[in-house]
Amino acid sequence: MAAAADPRQTAAERLIAGAIGATWLLWLVGGLYIAGPLLGWTLAFMVARSYYLSPILPPGERPAPPSLAIWAWLIGMAAMLPILLIGHINFGLGAAQTLKSAVGWAKGWALLALFPLAGFALPIRLEVLARAICRLGRQTLFLLPLFLVAPLLHLPQHLWVSPLHVLGGSGDEYFTVTLYTIEPGAGTARWQFFAPWSPAAGMVAVIHFLIAREERHAGWRWTGYAAALSVALLSQSRLALVALAITIPLVIAAGRIKRPATWFAAVPAVLVAGWFAPQIGALIERLTSDFAGARADSSRVRAALGRIAVERWQNEAYWFGHGIVERGPHLVEYMPIGSHHSWYGLLFVKGLLGVIALAVPMVWMLIACLIAATRSAIGRLGLAMALTYWLYSFGENLEVLTYIGWPALLVVGMALKPAAFAQRNDRP
Template identity: 65%
Template sequence: MAAPADHPQTPAERLVGGAIAATWLLWLVGGLYIAGPVIGWLLAALVFAELYTGRAPVARVPGLAWLWLGAMAAMLVILWIGHSNSSLGAGQTIKSSIGWAKGWALLALFLLAGAVLDIRMAVIVRSVCRLGLWTLALLPLFIAAPFLGLPETLWVSPLKIVGGPGPEYFATTLYTIEPGVGTPRWQFFAPWSPAAGMVAVVFILLAAQERVVGWRLAGIAGFLMIALMSQSRLALVALAVIAPAVWAASRIDRGSTWLLAAPVLLGIGMFGTELVAFLDQIMNDFSSARADSSRVRAALGRIALDRWENEAFWFGHGVVENGPHLVEYMPIGSHHSWYGLLFVKGLAGALALGIPLAATLGNLLLRARLGGLQRAGLAMTLTLFLYSFGENLEILAYLFWPALLVIGKALVRVEPDPR
């Protein structure tokens, strides 16, 4: 009897499916930040074995996967140059290189693994839906925790000894209290609430690919609750924007799409001034929803741009630095991949991310009409692009790595269905 389509069969599928299913267990022991890089490099070893033995021909690897690999390798060289320019010493350079292996390198390694290894979409999607079901089962605990007087953080795992950006990556946190408001806010298995919103968007879009209605509803419901309870403004924007954008891209060559778009474009032309004023009001409301957060983010961006332009234009400062009291001593360039890259790795680092990301987005926009896999890859790429303006992508790669696998799979060249 044939195995179910969603049942892991290959070593890569068992590793991926098991890791996604074990997310809550890994969160409980503080092991998520360690698991992500370990999985990425194990998959990279499997990729090397497949290519070396010829089971996966090198010619099958999409050019964009090689572009990502070259760009992320360039990130490491840029890091070394930045450290040399700033005279940071061998110890700091080794520490930052390890950080690269746990961050930027994963963007290329997971994407390459998705393109080369036999990891079926059905396995990834079903694992995400199972995780969504477990999330629904655990929600009563998270909702009740602040009202029962349970501690915000249960414990910080001793696994933090391996090193990381901060203790929040190894903490088992039930909820936090929003400063200045006093209301609870949840971050679930992410290090902070907006990051939970990002992961929720990724997993909602993946769960939507599930063919079995019951599993699909469980997956979407579980992660929709995470998106709502994280109170992430960007998560709600992403959910409202990405699905329609992917739908439009998949039907861009159909006359009916242009017929539907014609009255919309006409309305924009007739009421353009009012529309601009309306959007401006929405943006003001968006920022004022958490005025302190928006103020700090804006100040961090201004400091990052000013110091990048005047102090380290090409290769950056090499390391992250904490800002002044004005920004509550938060790292300069945090909450924004581009500001962070410009400050730490200069213009060269920003180009190392911008070029492969733009090329991937353009490729999948053109190929979205070929099938569901390409549309899922486009949705994942749009999510990363949107969140690059609200989060530091490399520091959260250990959480959203299933999105990178799907992008890699979507980049593999396929012949269009003649039907």
């Protein structure tokens, strides 16, 4: 197993393991939001260098030609930039705002393509990534008592806002060192750890749990499990628990889809489901209602944000969107229109063309990872990451969380690598 100081690690692996290992330190100084994009563009430079030098590299070090799924991400996210610029022109937003939004594209949408590309083209071993995630889990478990006692001791919720926020151009929540928050209405403590808000911490927990499953050493693997589950539960993210409950069985089934026994086992299950369809439908409806009712105010605000986004998109900016995010009215507690939902947010900010630019690579990624899942363990993990991103696209704005969710995108790229190149990169 590759340790953090393993001399066999490639430059890309050392960068990735180092970035993950420094997560809590970067959180403390408010540098996580900057480190994610910096890592993504550094890896992109390494990819460009690798392809440029490919003709003179030894056969074992040459990157694989990009797959169609990778090209779909590159083209789709590149298209986001001209769509954004046209939206700014349509609404006369000015040069300063346009420049700010272009920098935001480089820190968000562009990374959705760059990290899969890096995972695909660079020699990165899954064992290095899994061990780094589990080591981060150990740090999280050490810090967990501090987070738990903070509300009991009435310590400040927010310790400070890093001065680095002047470089970020986004809200202060990305640079604030927060110990805990108090849930409105309930008055109970809720934790977000190194994420900008609690549901985002739940998303990271799902990603880390799924990657930790690939750790071969039992002690490290269970450390990763314990940390990820603690974050998922303490963040009180409903979607995190749903994602784990849905993703793992689907991935296991996908890995066995070629086995005849799987199809024979599915036949009685389908028959039973057909017989009890009304009862199953009623159960799903009740569970959905309970899910929304678990945090009724949050569900109400999310629904209202979606309705406002769709209405204004249809009436004001059908093709290219409004160009920028706008604050909503008092009805939605002044939250940004289209937030908490990637597709509503895209409709409002980038219009129908923006939705298409994301939907095509997302669908392509899911299909490619489903095929890969029938062939290898890394393919099944890639499918798990793809499913997680699909689920969270209906509860979060994916582009703003790429700076902490990038390990999932890295795994997707690794999963799409041709078998011959994947085996070559797995060698010590």
